[in-house]
Amino acid sequence: xxxxxxxxxxxxxxxxxxxxxxxxxxxxxxxxxxxxxxxxxxxxxxxxxxxxxxxxxxxxxxxxxxxxxxxxxxxxxxxxxxxxxxxxxxxxxxxxxxxxxxxxxxxxxxxxxxxxxxxxxxxxxxxxxxxxxxxxxxxxxxxxxxxxxxxxxxxxxxxxxxxxxxxxxxxxxxxxxxxxxxxxxxxxxxxxxxxxxxxxxxxxxxxxxxxxxxxxxxxxxxxxxxxxxxxxxxxxxxxxxxxxxxxxxxxxxxxxxxxxx
Amino acid sequence: xxxxxxxxxxxxxxxxxxxxxxxxxxxxxxxxxxxxxxxxxxxxxxxxxxxxxxxxxxxxxxxxxxxxxxxxxxxxxxxxxxxxxxxxxxxxxxxxxxxxxxxxxxxxxxxxxxxxxxxxxxxxxxxxxxxxxxxxxxxxxxxxxxxxxxxxxxxxxxxxxxxxxxxxxxxxxxxxxxxxxxxxxxxxxxxxxxxxxxxxxxxxxxxxxxxxxxxxxxxxxxxxxxxxxxxxxxxxxxxxxxxxxxxxxxxxxxxxxxxxxxxx
Numbered sequence: 001x002x003x004x005x006x007x008x009x010x011x012x013x014x015x016x017x018x019x020x021x022x023x024x025x026x027x028x029x030x031x032x033x034x035x036x037x038x039x040x041x042x043x044x045x046x047x048x049x050x051x052x053x054x055x056x057x058x059x060x061x062x063x064x065x066x067x068x069x070x071x072x073x074x075x076x077x078x079x080x081x082x083x084x085x086x087x088x089x090x091x092x093x094x095x096x097x098x099x100x101x102x103x104x105x106x107x108x109x110x111x112x113x114x115x116x117x118x119x120x121x122x123x124x125x126x127x128x129x130x131x132x133x134x135x136x137x138x139x140x141x142x143x144x145x146x147x148x149x150x151x152x153x154x155x156x157x158x159x160x161x162x163x164x165x166x167x168x169x170x171x172x173x174x175x176x177x178x179x180x181x182x183x184x185x186x187x188x189x190x191x192x193x194x195x196x197x198x199x200x201x202x203x204x205x206x207x208x209x210x211x212x213x214x215x216x217x218x219x220x221x222x223x224x225x226x227x228x229x230x231x232x233x234x235x236x237x238x239x240x241x242x243x244x245x246x247x248x249x250x251x252x253x254x255x256x257x258x259x260x261x
Numbered sequence: 262x263x264x265x266x267x268x269x270x271x272x273x274x275x276x277x278x279x280x281x282x283x284x285x286x287x288x289x290x291x292x293x294x295x296x297x298x299x300x301x302x303x304x305x306x307x308x309x310x311x312x313x314x315x316x317x318x319x320x321x322x323x324x325x326x327x328x329x330x331x332x333x334x335x336x337x338x339x340x341x342x343x344x345x346x347x348x349x350x351x352x353x354x355x356x357x358x359x360x361x362x363x364x365x366x367x368x369x370x371x372x373x374x375x376x377x378x379x380x381x382x383x384x385x386x387x388x389x390x391x392x393x394x395x396x397x398x399x400x401x402x403x404x405x406x407x408x409x410x411x412x413x414x415x416x417x418x419x420x421x422x423x424x425x426x427x428x429x430x431x432x433x434x435x436x437x438x439x440x441x442x443x444x445x446x447x448x449x450x451x452x453x454x455x456x457x458x459x460x461x462x463x464x465x466x467x468x469x470x471x472x473x474x475x476x477x478x479x480x481x482x483x484x485x486x487x488x489x490x491x492x493x494x495x496x497x498x499x500x501x502x503x504x505x506x507x508x509x510x511x512x513x514x515x516x517x518x519x520x521x522x523x524x525x
Binding site: 106124202203205207208212221225 | 336338408436438445
């Protein structure tokens with residue numbers, strides 16, 4: 001009897017979770033309908049926002065991969081004092097509220113910030129959007145990459161070095177291919193987070209059509225005047241994010257099984 | 262891993278419990294006792310520019326515990342359109358409450374305050390007037406078109422002679438969702454100038470300075486307020502509005518720099 005109650009409780013919990021987590025997504029599509037959805041995307045400002053979102057997230061992702069991947073490799077393959085602290089510091093943006101990220105970026109890189117005006121002008125520019133996106137989404141890739149490199153069989157890399165391959169060659173030819181599924185999953189997660197970024201972008205880079213108004217900012221901007229239009233943009237983001245998630249599952253699913261034995 | 266999540270789970274459970282408890286409390290308060298022991302909580306959706314005045318007014322408001330939701334008036338109106346039911350809606354214009362009234366979503370709105378648009382700049386800025394805004398390296402932050410401050414700003418610019426309006430709009434680097442965003446960009450030095458209400462500048466306590474606009478371009482900024490249809494606490498909502506028209510609310514509005522409604 002007790003056991004059945006427990007089983008019913010579990011099923012109930014799952015039912016509530018699934019319903020609650022899918023309902024808003026379903027509502028976005030049901031509320032607009034395909035015709036109005038397409039009409040909403042016909043708006044040039046919506047296309048500007050989507051184009052800017054794709055550009056900025058692509059650049060941010062490139063920066064994250066180029067810098068974050070070797071950094072994660074170092075963390076995964078070397079032991080040094082304070083490594084745990086460094087890892088935690090890198091992961092901190094994962095749990096920071098976007099508003100904190102935004103105000104932190106202003107305090108660090110804004111005209112009155114720590115590095116006040118030392119570098120190029122970032123606030124209210126497209127470059128500023130990219131900076132905000134890199135800050136909030138890099139840890140998603142780095143964490144995943146670190147785990148993926150750590151899971152690569154050390155004997156492969158040792159063998160590579162024993163056979164005379166340099167460190168760099170071992171990294172490029174052994175570690176990266178072996179860790180690829182994890183790296184791809186990390187990239188997809190980082191990309192998804194970057195696509196959805198709102199608060200840090202608004203605070204640090206502002207909102208200007210074609211320059212800093214990414215799709216989430218355009219959704220907020222349209223909410224007041226054009227709810228169907230806002231829903232249409234939201235639907236596109238749902239579709240792209242779902243595709244990303246599916247890609248992650250596709251890549252990491254069989255690979256995870258392959259890496260296990 | 263489980264050790265890691267346990268505290269989070271606890272927090273979630275506590276939050277849910279607290280949320281439910283609060284709801285029941287206010288529900289029973291209005292239903293049975295009619296505001297006997299514990300005070301009902303009054304939800305007020307208000308324009309961001311009202312933050313200083315309303316927060317001070319709410320602290321001394323006896324009829325209910327006022328809870329404020331400050332955002333751009335247009336966002337708040339859109340929420341009401343989508344079925345959100347605060348008790349009171351206070352807007353930085355009369356257009357939005359009038360439109361909600363026409364849709365049958367709020368009671369008849371009243372005008373309770375007026376405000377003035379100014380050009381706001383950081384306190385040590387060299388910008389002295391509208392003519393300085395067309396310089397090439399000036400960065401402007403203004404309200405987006407849908408929020409009242411943005412609509413007023415565009416009204417001001419439309420009245421400027423020649424192509425000055427287009428030249429100034431070309432310097433805009435950000436269309437912010439509410440006055441808070443504009444003020445933040447200015448105090449952080451992210452933008453060099455912006456159009457806000459004079460009360461927003463006063464609220465920064467010297468961080469920003471206000472440059473008056475010529476009288477002939479000054480728009481009429483009137484604030485409308487209404488009880489939302491289906492409000493949980495209509496009596497307290499009306500009391501809140503009464504206080505804005507002639508009571509502690511009016512005093513706080515004057516203190517914050519708001520002007521009496523037009524015609525008073």
